[in-house]
Amino acid sequence: DAGVTQSPTHLIKTRGQQVTLRCSPKSGHDTVSWYQQALGQGPQFIFQYYEEEERQRGNFPDRFSGHQFPNYSSELNVNALLLGDSALYLCASSVSLATNEKLFFGSGTQLSVL
Amino acid sequence: SQQGEEDPQALSIQEGENATMNCSYKTSINNLQWYRQNSGRGLVHLILIRSNEREKHSGRLRVTLDTSKKSSSLLITASRAADTASYFCATGLNGGSQGNLIFGKGTKLSVKP
Numbered sequence: 085d086a087g088v089t090q091s092p093t094h095l096i097k098t099r100g101q102q103v104t105l106r107c108s109p110k111s112g113h114d115t116v117s118w119y120q121q122a123l124g125q126g127p128q129f130i131f132q133y134y135e136e137e138e139r140q141r142g143n144f145p146d147r148f149s150g151h152q153f154p155n156y157s158s159e160l161n162v163n164a165l166l167l168g169d170s171a172l173y174l175c176a177s178s179v180s181l182a183t184n185e186k187l188f189f190g191s192g193t194q195l196s197v198l
Numbered sequence: 199s200q201q202g203e204e205d206p207q208a209l210s211i212q213e214g215e216n217a218t219m220n221c222s223y224k225t226s227i228n229n230l231q232w233y234r235q236n237s238g239r240g241l242v243h244l245i246l247i248r249s250n251e252r253e254k255h256s257g258r259l260r261v262t263l264d265t266s267k268k269s270s271s272l273l274i275t276a277s278r279a280a281d282t283a284s285y286f287c288a289t290g291l292n293g294g295s296q297g298n299l300i301f302g303k304g305t306k307l308s309v310k311p
Contacts, residue, residue, distance in 0.1 A: 117298055125304075174241065185290065188243070
């Protein structure tokens with residue numbers, strides 16, 4: 085049973101560029117949440133997708149957008165990258181009826197913006 | 199914004215000793231969870247305690263919850279070098295923000311062999 089998978093594992097971009105990160109949820113899960121974790125900090129909630137729609141959103145600008153596909157996989161897009169967007173981006177999956185219960189996390193994508 | 203705040207920020211102990219980490223939070227919660235993270239990788243769920251529970255055990259882990267003080271503690275008994283990691287508390291909220299967890303800044307635990 086595959087867990088949550090994320091790609092790529094590492095990414096280097098320059099300011100102003102755009103990036104797309106990908107996530108496949110754990111088998112049987114239909115809800116995907118994205119978190120940003122800056123160095124030395126805890127994860128910060130970006131948004132959550134269920135039934136291909138953004139269900140909840142944290143305090144992140146519109147430069148951060150996402151998508152969920154019919155197979156429940158998800159993408160996180162960040163436009164006009166800033167140096168401050170450098171962080172570990174974590175995807176977590178859960179079932180729709182228990183979205184603030186136990187989350188299963190992927191290993192993350194380490195994004196460096198130069 | 200952070201909901202939970204862990205204390206201490208860093209903890210260094212010898213193998214075999216017990217490690218205690220504390221978490222304080224601000225608003226009413228549905229549950230409180232502890233996660234572990236090894237060196238910048240994904241988080242692994244350790245234990246969940248609901249707001250109507252006071253104590254929970256899982257193997258060498260013991261979690262307590264005091265909703266009157268809005269605080270929780272995680273005790274790891276007989277620690278091992280492999281327990282070296284960062285530990286985060288996360289709160290599942292009541293009401294409109296049910297769909298996500300809010301994490302603290304974490305406690306970095308170092309267990310020396």
